[in-house]
Amino acid sequence: DKLPLFFKGSVITGFGRGSKQLGIPTANLPVEELEEELKDIPIGVYYGWANVIGLDNNKVFPMAMSIGWNPFYKNTKKTIEIHLINKFESDFYGAELRAIGLGFIRPMCDFKSLEELVKAINDDINYAKSSLEIEENKAFKNNIYFTYKE
Numbered sequence: 362d363k364l365p366l367f368f369k370g371s372v373i374t375g376f377g378r379g380s381k382q383l384g385i386p387t388a389n390l391p392v393e394e395l396e397e398e399l400k401d402i403p404i405g406v407y408y409g410w411a412n413v414i415g416l417d418n419n420k421v422f423p424m425a426m427s428i429g430w431n432p433f434y435k436n437t438k439k440t441i442e443i444h445l446i447n448k449f450e451s452d453f454y455g456a457e458l459r460a461i462g463l464g465f466i467r468p469m470c471d472f473k474s475l476e477e478l479v480k481a482i483n484d485d486i487n488y489a490k491s492s493l494e495i496e497e498n499k500a501f502k503n504n505i506y507f508t509y510k511e
């Protein structure tokens with residue numbers, strides 16, 4: 362099994378596809394640096410924990426993330442976008458994000474309408490939250506990975 366998946370990176374600008382306008386901003390990480398980690402991970406939506414170094418005292422939040430194919434690299438490299446389940450006062454581009462992917466939610470799929478997409482994402486968020494309450498998953502919130510200094 363490829364999970365749990367430990368990974369980190371500096372938050373970069375994404376495609377600007379307007380996820381923020383839908384109320385679900387996704388922090389994008391540089392794919393070049395994560396190729397090795399993502400190599401054997403099937404594309405789809407996952408849940409886990411994540412924090413941003415220097416933000417909210419490094420507090421760890423539930424997250425839902427998508428792993429997909431990056432059209433920029435002619436779909437030879439994967440993309441990773443993380444939605445932290447929390448409302449932040451400001452953006453954190455350039456900051457270091459650390460995450461532990463714990464479980465698979467669903468495969469990637471195309472939606473017929475924006476409404477369907479938003480519904481699916483909200484279902485993903487609820488699935489993530491309840492899955493992270495399971496003791497086995499909850500334990501990862503306090504993992505040393507979120508606090509160690511380089």
Ligand code: ADP
Nearest residue numbers: 374375376377380381386387388445452453454
């Ligand atoms: P982009 O296309 O640049 O990724 P988004 O609309 O997806 O733009 O917004 C992502 C940015 O929003 C992140 O890089 C981060 O700085 C900020 N942000 C604010 N709140 C969150 C959150 N809860 N989860 C993820 N990113 C967030």
Ligand code: MG
Nearest residue numbers: 375387388389
């Ligand atoms: Mg994004």
